[in-house]
Amino acid sequence: MGEDKDAILELVRKYHRDQRVDGFVPGTTPVLTSGAVLEESDRVALVEAALEMRIAAGPSARRFEREFSRYFGLRKAHLTNSGSSANLLALSALTSPQLGDARLRPGDEVITAAAGFPTTVNPVLQNGLKPVFVDVELGTYNPTPERIAEAIGPRTRAIMTAHALGNPFAVAEVAALAREHDLYLIEDNCDAVGSLYQGRLTGTFGHFATVSFYPAHHITFGEGGCVLTNDLGLARLVESIRDWGRDCWCEPGEDDRCLKRFDQQLGSLPRGYDHKYIFSHVGYNLKSTDLHASIGLSQLQRVDEFGEARRRNWRLLRDGLDGLDGLLLPEPTPGSDPSWFGFVLTVQPDAPYTRQELVAFLEGRRIATRRFFGGNLTRHPAYADVEYRIAGDLSVSDIITQHTFWIGVYPGITGEMIQYVVDSIREFVAKHR
Numbered sequence: 001m002g003e004d005k006d007a008i009l010e011l012v013r014k015y016h017r018d019q020r021v022d023g024f025v026p027g028t029t030p031v032l033t034s035g036a037v038l039e040e041s042d043r044v045a046l047v048e049a050a051l052e053m054r055i056a057a058g059p060s061a062r063r064f065e066r067e068f069s070r071y072f073g074l075r076k077a078h079l080t081n082s083g084s085s086a087n088l089l090a091l092s093a094l095t096s097p098q099l100g101d102a103r104l105r106p107g108d109e110v111i112t113a114a115a116g117f118p119t120t121v122n123p124v125l126q127n128g129l130k131p132v133f134v135d136v137e138l139g140t141y142n143p144t145p146e147r148i149a150e151a152i153g154p155r156t157r158a159i160m161t162a163h164a165l166g167n168p169f170a171v172a173e174v175a176a177l178a179r180e181h182d183l184y185l186i187e188d189n190c191d192a193v194g195s196l197y198q199g200r201l202t203g204t205f206g207h208f209a210t211v212s213f214y215p216a217h218h219i220t221f222g223e224g225g226c227v228l229t230n231d232l233g234l235a236r237l238v239e240s241i242r243d244w245g246r247d248c249w250c251e252p253g254e255d256d257r258c259l260k261r262f263d264q265q266l267g268s269l270p271r272g273y274d275h276k277y278i279f280s281h282v283g284y285n286l287k288s289t290d291l292h293a294s295i296g297l298s299q300l301q302r303v304d305e306f307g308e309a310r311r312r313n314w315r316l317l318r319d320g321l322d323g324l325d326g327l328l329l330p331e332p333t334p335g336s337d338p339s340w341f342g343f344v345l346t347v348q349p350d351a352p353y354t355r356q357e358l359v360a361f362l363e364g365r366r367i368a369t370r371r372f373f374g375g376n377l378t379r380h381p382a383y384a385d386v387e388y389r390i391a392g393d394l395s396v397s398d399i400i401t402q403h404t405f406w407i408g409v410y411p412g413i414t415g416e417m418i419q420y421v422v423d424s425i426r427e428f429v430a431k432h433r
């Protein structure tokens with residue numbers, strides 16, 4: 001058996017090496033915004049898990065959770081089936097009746113950035129809470145602590161916002177604000193694994209951090225996500241809500257970890273009702289699998305290398321595009337060292353060309369572009385009939401909706417590709433003086 005497995009894995013390695021990788025042909029090879037960067041070790045890890053038929057969450061999922069929480073220096077990580085699920089779980093955990101007076105209740109407010117990805121905001125609505133939208137800054141694309149402070153009202157109970165395309169918001173200051181006003185802080189760290197603020201990893205400042213492992217993200221295993229926290233009590237709530245809402249915390253296949261499986265009375269159930277089937281939350285099933293976690297373990301080995309590539313590519317673009325007419329280049333938040341998700345460009349409203357023209361030109365050259373996710377989310381049909389509050393105005397989010405896009409810095413992009421992107425943008429701008 002062991003010999004067969006070794007032989008199969010050796011073949012998998014050979015198969016991987018035999019995959020033809022074409023060289024970069026400018027104008028023909030697409031320069032993508034993002035994509036999975038998978039190596040031999042990832043393929044081997046996945047096949048090994050498949051050979052062992054570990055199709056549900058098991059030892060690899062548990063190990064990934066331990067190693068990922070260690071990477072952040074946090075006490076607990078819970079794997080989920082997506083970053084969106086991680087956001088839903090983190091916020092839902094804060095509505096748990098087990099938190100007593102500290103729980104979030106329907107109608108309570110959660111401050112969030114108006115410009116961004118919808119599933120940072122949706123859990124607020126899905127839990128009957130009210131988003132309070134604040135505007136972001138041009139250049140960093142994050143809300144400032146001052147804007148967040150101005151948005152705090154009598155019913156505000158939490159701040160849940162993302163580090164924009166890898167660029168940390170001023171999270172130490174926002175965490176201090178949260179402490180001062182007794183608010184929860186959830187860092188949507190889906191786009192920022194490895195980013196630093198004042199030398200400390202983003203995701204380690206709030207009550208929760210969430211991560212996505214979709215292929216666009218810093219490490220990937222297809223679909224996946226994670227909720228991280230340093231608070232063991234909050235971690236238990238996450239685990240329960242992720243796993244159908246159950247009260248029991250036995251691993252799959254395990255029985256009676258609490259040593260009182262048939263010796264409890266909860267709710268109005270009869271005493272001794274099997275703890276495995278006692279539900280203390282209105283939960284979901286948002287679990288991941290060992291097939292996913294096995295690639296995750298292999299990808300995690302390269303998280304720093306990936307971050308370096310992202311930083312290098314971003315720097316090459318930043319230097320190469322410096323000083324071009326009509327383009328606002330991105331800025332790291334002061335005090336931060338971002339592990340960039342993408343390179344954000346805003347075409348100045350008074351530039352002699354438009355974002356549409358520049359994007360069409362780049363796409364024509366096979367240089368992929370993406371919008372700043374939803375731009376001003378309040379302008380989308382999905383939010384037309386929901387209750388929210390806008391603190392201040394959203395004029396920058398509106399500018400972003402019209403004039404902003406981003407291009408790739410992910411580790412699959414080579415120095416040669418970056419040079420092609422820089423030359424293309426320079427050529428476009430020179431033609432539009």
Ligand SMILES: Cc1ncc(COP(=O)(O)O)c(C=O)c1O
Nearest residue numbers: 082083084117162190212213214
């Ligand atoms: C900031 C942010 N939060 C959440 C998500 C959702 O992650 P997922 O696609 O894994 O659900 C994304 C997706 O890209 C994102 O960019």
